[in-house]
Amino acid sequence: MIEDTIAAISTPLGEGGIGIVRLSGKDSIALVDRIFCSPKNKSLKDSKSHRIIYGCIKDPSNDREVDEVLVTIMRSPYSYTREDVVEINCHGGMITLQKTLELVLREGARLADPGEFTKRAFMNGRIDLSQAEAVLDLIKSKTDESRRIAIEQLQGGLSEKITTLRDRMTDICVHLEAYIDFPEDEIVPASKHDMLETMKDVDSELQKLITTYDEARFFREGLSTAIIGRPNVGKSSLLNALLKKDRAIVTESPGTTRDVIEEYLNIKGLPLRIMDTAGIRDVEDIAEKEGVKRSLQSIENADLVIAIFDRSESLKNEDFEVIDKIKDKNAIIALNKCDLLPSFDKDEIVSRLTIYDSRVLDISAMRGDGIEELKDMIFHSCLKNWKEAREGIVVTNLRHKIAIEHAQASLKKALSALLESQPLEIIALEIRDSLDRLGEIVGAVATEDILNRIFNEFCIGK
Numbered sequence: 162m163i164e165d166t167i168a169a170i171s172t173p174l175g176e177g178g179i180g181i182v183r184l185s186g187k188d189s190i191a192l193v194d195r196i197f198c199s200p201k202n203k204s205l206k207d208s209k210s211h212r213i214i215y216g217c218i219k220d221p222s223n224d225r226e227v228d229e230v231l232v233t234i235m236r237s238p239y240s241y242t243r244e245d246v247v248e249i250n251c252h253g254g255m256i257t258l259q260k261t262l263e264l265v266l267r268e269g270a271r272l273a274d275p276g277e278f279t280k281r282a283f284m285n286g287r288i289d290l291s292q293a294e295a296v297l298d299l300i301k302s303k304t305d306e307s308r309r310i311a312i313e314q315l316q317g318g319l320s321e322k323i324t325t326l327r328d329r330m331t332d333i334c335v336h337l338e339a340y341i342d343f344p345e346d347e348i349v350p351a352s353k354h355d356m357l358e359t360m361k362d363v364d365s366e367l368q369k370l371i372t373t374y375d376e377a378r379f380f381r382e383g384l385s386t387a388i389i390g391r392p393n394v395g396k397s398s399l400l401n402a403l404l405k406k407d408r409a410i411v412t413e414s415p416g417t418t419r420d421v422i423e424e425y426l427n428i429k430g431l432p433l434r435i436m437d438t439a440g441i442r443d444v445e446d447i448a449e450k451e452g453v454k455r456s457l458q459s460i461e462n463a464d465l466v467i468a469i470f471d472r473s474e475s476l477k478n479e480d481f482e483v484i485d486k487i488k489d490k491n492a493i494i495a496l497n498k499c500d501l502l503p504s505f506d507k508d509e510i511v512s513r514l515t516i517y518d519s520r521v522l523d524i525s526a527m528r529g530d531g532i533e534e535l536k537d538m539i540f541h542s543c544l545k546n547w548k549e550a551r552e553g554i555v556v557t558n559l560r561h562k563i564a565i566e567h568a569q570a571s572l573k574k575a576l577s578a579l580l581e582s583q584p585l586e587i588i589a590l591e592i593r594d595s596l597d598r599l600g601e602i603v604g605a606v607a608t609e610d611i612l613n614r615i616f617n618e619f620c621i622g623k
C-alpha cells in the first residue's frame with residue numbers, strides 16, 4: 162500500500178483554456194476538501210465517484226479565492242492510478258495553477274516525480290510495464306501511425322503476446338521439473354518431441370517480434386535522412402521541394418549551404434527528420450570546411466541517405482567521392498535537373514554501387530518532377546516488411562527488443578541442450594532464464610533500476 166498522496170500540474174506550462182492540477186492517493190479527496198468550497202457547501206467527501214463539482218479554490222490562511230474551478234473525483238479503484246484521484250480544472254494560466262498546486266502541497270500532498278501517476282498505475286496492477294511505456298509513446302507520437310502502434314501496445318497487444326509465449330515455456334518447465342524430481346523416469350520420446358516443437362515455434366515467434374523492431378522504430382523516432390552531394394547539385398532545392406516551402410537558401414554559386422539544416426516531414430505517416438547539408442568538396446575556407454565535416458558526420462548517423470547528382474553536367478571527382486561515401490549505406494540516388502539535357506548515363510553511378518536500378522530516379526527539384534516518386538521510394542526503402550508487420554504485434558521499444566533477444570538466446574541454448582540430451586537441469590535453467598527475460602518486458606520481473614529509468618523519461622503530472 163502506497164501511503165503518500167502526490168500532486169502535480171498535469172497540463173503543459175503556458176496559457177490555455179483550462180489547466181489541471183491532479184492528485185492521487187488516499188488523502189487526495191479530504192485534502193482538496195480543505196481548500197475547496199462549492200456554492201451549496203457540498204463537500205467532495207460526500208460526492209459520488211466520477212462527478213464534476215463546481216466551486217472555488219480558497220486559500221485557508223486568508224480565506225481569499227484563488228480560482229473558480231471544476232473538480233472531478235474518481236474513487237479507487239476506478240481511476241488512472243487505482244487510487245483516489247482528484248483533478249482540479251483551473252483556468253489555464255501559470256499563476257492560478259501554481260497557486261493551486263502550492264495550496265495542495267501545503268495541505269500535505271507531495272510533488273509527484275516524473276511519471277509517478279503512471280508508475281502507481283503499474284504498481285497497483287492496473288497496467289503492466291509495457292503498457293506504462295506505451296503511455297509515453299502515445300504522448301510523444303509524431304504521426305498517426307506511431308500513435309496507432311502506441312495505443313495497441315497500451316491496450317495490451319504486446320503484453321498478451323508475451324504472456325502467451327511465457328505460458329508455453331512455463332508448461333515446458335513444469336514438465337521438465339517433473340522429470341527432474343523423479344530421476345528414475347526416462348523422458349519419453351513423444352514428450353521430448355513435443356517440447357522440441359514448442360521451443361522451435363516460440364523461437365520463431367520471438368524472431369518475428371525482433372524483426373518488427375527496426376521498422377517500427379522509424380515510426381516512433383523518425384527516420385533520419387541526409388541529403389548529400391557535391392556543391393550546387395540542388396540539395397537545398399530538393400529540401401525545399403519536399404517541404405513545399407522556401408526553407409533553405411538556394412543560389413547558383415557553389416558552397417551556399419554551410420550548416421546542416423534540419424526539418425521534419427511526414428510521408429504516409431512516417432516521420433522523416435531530413436537534413437540538408439553542405440556540398441562535399443575540398444576547400445580552404447574554414448566555415449565551409451567545417452560544413453563539409455558535418456555533412457560527412459550526418460552520412461554516418463543517417464538511417465537513409467539521398468545522394469544527389471546533377472545530371473546536366475558530367476560526373477566530377479567530387480561526385481565519385483560521394484559515391485565512395487555511400488557504398489555501404491542505405492541510399493537512394495536522385496539524378497537532379499532532369500529538365501535539362503542529360504550528360505551521363507545512370508549506369509556510370511550504378512555500376513560503382515551495389516544499389517539496384519530501383520533505387521535510382523530522375524528528378525527536377527526546381528520543377529517538381531519525380532518528387533512524389535522519391536517520397537514513395539523513401540517510404541519503401543526503409544519499410545520492406547512493413548505491410549506484414551503492421552498486421553501483427555510490433556515491438557517499438559529498445560528495452561523490449563533487447564529482452565526478447567536475450568530470451569531467444571537462452572531458448573536456443575535450451576533447444577540445443579535438449580537435442581544433445583544434456584542434463585534436464587541445464588535445459589530447465591535456460592528456459593527459466595528465458596522466461597525471466599520476457600518477464601522484464603511486462604514487469605513481472607522488474608528491478609527498481611529498470612523502473613526508475615523508465616519513469617524518469619515521463620513528464621511530471623503523467
Ligand SMILES: Nc1nc2c(ncn2[C@@H]2O[C@H](COP(=O)(O)OP(=O)(O)OP(=O)(O)O)[C@@H](O)[C@H]2O)c(=O)[nH]1
Nearest residue numbers: 392393394395396397398413416417418440526527
Ligand atoms: N535547371 C535546374 N536547376 C536546378 C534544379 N535544382 C536546383 N537547380 C539550380 O542549381 C543551383 C544550385 O541549387 P542549390 O539547391 O543551392 O544546390 P545545393 O546542392 O544546395 O548547393 P550547395 O548548398 O552550394 O552545396 C541553383 O541555381 C538552383 O536553381 C533543377 O531541378 N533544374
Ligand SMILES: [Mg+2]
Nearest residue numbers: 396397417418
Ligand atoms: Mg545548399
